[in-house]
Amino acid sequence: MDTRHFTPQTVYTIYIASTPEKVWQALTTAEFSRQYFSGFAVEIELEIGGAFVLRTPDGEEHISGEVLACDPPHKLSVTWNVNWPGMVEALGQTVVTYEIVQMGDAVRLTMTEAHERPLPDDILSGGRLGWPAILSSLKSVVETGKPLVIKLEPPTQMLAALKAMGVTLPG
């Protein structure tokens, strides 16, 4: 898939006292992701074209996509589409890229959420609410062995905007 015309719209950078290999493992294994990603399991075939799934604690495929770039332990890029009816039709495709750079004896992790179409802030507010919590908790898990228990308010602004665009919300 050609994603050169995709626009990065949300970027989050965090520094972690760890190695690139350990951060890569935290990003790509269910064992780690269940701890910092609200119980969600990351399932990924680590090769270009491989399948990517983010599974809810109930076993549902919440997000699915395909691997676009895979250069362990430096760069991982996947399509990241939420499986709600009409979602991709309304928003276009989303691509999430993680970049890991060694800095001294620490690691800089940058998450970039890029979109096929420029999206309004209302829609982007969901990711902007979620990523800081997810990646703060990932840092805590890697550095202390313990995740953070973060209660996130529901992304009401995003949900209202999606509804207005005709996306069928679950539940």
Next chain:
Amino acid sequence: MRKPEFVYVTYIETTAETLWHALTDRDFIQKYWMDCILTSDWKVGSRMTMERYGELKNECVILESDPPRRMSYSWHSVFDAEMKTEKPSRVTYVLEPQGNIVKLTVTHENFADDSKTLPSISFGWPMVLSNLKSILETGHPLPLEAPVIAATEQAHARG
């Protein structure tokens, strides 16, 4: 189009009081703020200076202080000729406790569209706040060596 601003949210296992102390205590700040020394009495209307290795980097004035919930100060970068011509921007800290963690939101705003200060602070905040989180949760700063930080910062400032 989005406003030219930088917003960073981090969650830290600590209390609002401990975090407030970490944000306003000169000795504590020096542990995580990449060798910067911040000097102020943190009272509304007071001056706050940010120096590194004896060089004045930023001149600030405390605009709001509501411990341990909210702090706001103006920010004027004076170490770079172009940045020095920009009008002061504004930094706000909001501390929201939930259980045994605190949500810290740092908003740095009031930039002109072509601000040179905005890319510089966008690089610095994630490093400072990641380091703050590490110290509060583990007792240790990030193992980022000072030369690595300085080199990366300079490369970034040059664009």
